[in-house]
Amino acid sequence: MAQEQLLVVPGRYKEIKRICEFVAAGAADAGFDAKTIFHLELCCDEASTNIIEHAYGEEGVGDIAISYAVDDDDFTIVLRDTGQAFDPGNVPPPPAIGGGGVDVGTERDSGESRHDDLADQMRIGGLGLHFIRNLMDEVTYTADRRHGNQLVMVKKLQKDGDQ
């Protein structure tokens, strides 16, 4: 695997743009197209936001370490924090989202209810995780008291003819 590139920033919202730019630059070097780079930025943004909101609970509590590395097939992004464990796997997908879209239903009330459910889910990070699950090829989360929390997101490198 090629050398890992690492960036460590304070866990503050204003630092997320730096994280996105850092990953976007690496993704561009790896040969991803603009659309995929946009997706990777979004996933890193959402993962970082969840670290601040759920692992640390607020801004300025701890750092976010983000790294990426490229090998023959994969672009691997790792986010690390030392906050509370926040396993994305335990967050259910937003209930109103299914099959790529909201089923607004034929009954007006049913549609309204689904929208309310969706809005509720959005408050607990479900929407950001939905993006991560859909846009990355592999997502792995581990929590370790000694080493902190680690979210690994893998995007397969584009081959000729892909996408």
Place this chain on the structure above:
Amino acid sequence: MSVWQEKLPQSNTWLVGISGRLDQSLTPKLEEALNELLDNGHVSLVVDLTHATYINSGGLRCLVSAWRRAKASEGALTLCGLNSRLQEIFAMVGFDKVFTILDDCAATRGQARKGMRS
């Protein structure tokens, strides 16, 4: 990176436009602009995303929140000018079915005027 607003001529509709990345920096400004309009009883809103280059879940949450407030007051919040990447993000979470989304903001301005006359 900015947020601006204007009242569409010959209508009660207000257009709020944004330029730049709808992220943690810009979303609070959009939220403030939309809430101020809603607080003042302006419930017919258009958000012009022609110059928006990015949106995350916080930006979506802001738009949904304003959409719900407008709707609760028998108003509406319409979106226009989404580029292909933003369209994809909206579709991925089904928001293309939730919001009325028009391709170009000129049409939205025309529709606002038409709605005012009828």
